[in-house]
Amino acid sequence: MSVRTTAPPELTVTGVTVRFAGLTALDAVSFTVAPGTVHALIGPNGAGKSTCFNVLSGLCRPASGAVRLGGAELTRLAPHRIAALGVARTFQNIVTTRGTVADNLMLGRHALSRAGFAASALRLPRARREQRAHLDRAREIARLVGLEAHFDSPVGLLSYGDRKRVEFARALCLEPRVLLLDEPVAGMNAAERAATARVVDTVRAELGLSVVLVEHDMGLVMRIADEVTVLDFGRAVAHGTPDEVRRDPEVLRAYLGTGAEGEDAA
């Protein structure tokens, strides 16, 4: 079974530029995600956070720049190759409404399956053993994210917060070394947000992975991030700990705009 126990490699983003027609969505953006840390990408609407996630996960090819995971070059690889190298992502909008929690998590395990379709279809002993091991691991991951009691429940019957957690667990089922979380608490109530923050702490501690987080909820970012990169109009305008970026004049300017005193900063 593919369970990684060593520390994740460093994820480095160097001079990444993305252009859409005349618009520069990312302008020579660089940052480093240290092994085993939670690194948040924040910034106002349109700053380039989603574009950056799309580059990291292979959905968008940069015009220039590089993304590396340890010694492996990820730049311009197809999404499934990037996932196989250990970078899994969640999506902001939940697409999962069909099947049980177990079914959805087993879809995540499918990419790791070695037995092959024919062996599984013929129910050969090796394939059965492998299926059993994957199911056990999926159940273990459901426990980590607090979904064990719902393991056999249809996803469509779960609360919004639980369905977001299914998406989280599905990404974890790929046994990533780096997990990209796209707005994991968007639309959640306060209790669900607090529960998700605890889950991020738990998976980081128990699985030892690095997390890259895009999130508008500043309370969550300040509570769980070790490092923050602030994007504004496609440029990385600040890096630092949550406390450092909170006090950075460039960050205040990006969020409030010049002369826009009194606007909401989040």
Ligand SMILES: Nc1ncnc2c1ncn2[C@@H]1O[C@H](COP(=O)(O)OP(=O)(O)OP(=O)(O)O)[C@@H](O)[C@H]1O
């Ligand atoms: N496929 C695309 N084609 C053209 N322009 C795009 C495309 N995707 C993003 N953009 C533009 O690139 C810029 C960065 O967008 P992006 O979605 O990355 O920002 P964001 O920080 O994620 O914003 P939000 O917080 O609103 O999700 C925006 O001006 C956006 O309109």
